[in-house]
Amino acid sequence: MGTVETAQKLLGAAQRVVCLTGAGVSAESGVPTFRDAQTGLWARYNPERLASPQGFAEDPGLVWRWYMQRLAKVEAAQPNPGHLTLAKMERGWPGFRLITQNVDDLHERAGSQAVIHLHGRIAHFHCQRCKRAYGLQPEDPSAPQPPGCGHCRGLVRPSVVWFGEMLPAEELHRAMEAISTCDLLLVVGTSGLVYPAAQLPHLAKRAGARLIEINPQPGPLSDLADVCLRGNSGELLPALLPIA
Secondary structure, eight states: OOOHHHHHHHHHHOSSEEEEEOHHHHHTTTOOOTTTTOOGGGGGSOHHHHSSHHHHHHOHHHHHHHHHHHHHHHHHOOOOHHHHHHHHHHHHOTTOEEEEOOOSSHHHHHTOOSEEETTEEEEEEEETTTOOEEOOOTTGGGOSSOOBOTTTOOBEEEEEOOTTOOOOHHHHHHHHHHHHHOSEEEEESOOSOSTTGGGHHHHHHHTTOEEEEEOSSOOTTGGGOSEEEOSOHHHHHHHHSOOO
8 A cells, every 4th residue: 555655755766747637626626527427317228328429429519518517617717736736747847738628728727837638638629530629619509509610511529539549649648758868757536447448558658657546446457556545635745745
């Protein structure tokens, strides 16, 4: 398991720190995880129908309304102490890199500058057909159907990674580069079940990095970690830094 004191020592000795965050970090701010968001009306839908190119082609309105509901929850949420601590870490370690599996912007709102979004961003949009970026209009969130692209009239979709899609190549390259050169990896609020992101901690360990896991429950990455801290990231991350 390890202790906060042990984790503090590892962090204090590190020169190149990377943090990988998952849904648990945002859940502490009230953003439901993908599965937890499937309540009420949405519980009867297969996840792949709500988050896949095939599902979007079959019923674009359904997918659009699902994502607009999720976007509203993200916009209502506020960064928690875990987000704020990671922004502070970025200022304290020149080589600090933050990689997230989350599609919200809570890290940025907390002050993090160069976040690597492996799974895209829910507040960004593009045309499914021509791939051009689209700026969300005031009437779009309440519309029953997705807007049309002004260039090719294709349908607009959120710029998130759906089932069956590849991760954005540039973001993945940046993540792999950061992982391959770090000497300490923080893995926070992620189950370690979603690939290829779940492979990153294994790559870091093979490159010689130490690993600190912060999660309420043990998972597939726990045996890999040098230190496992059990609890919420909003409490444990601030405890790793000296009191200012």
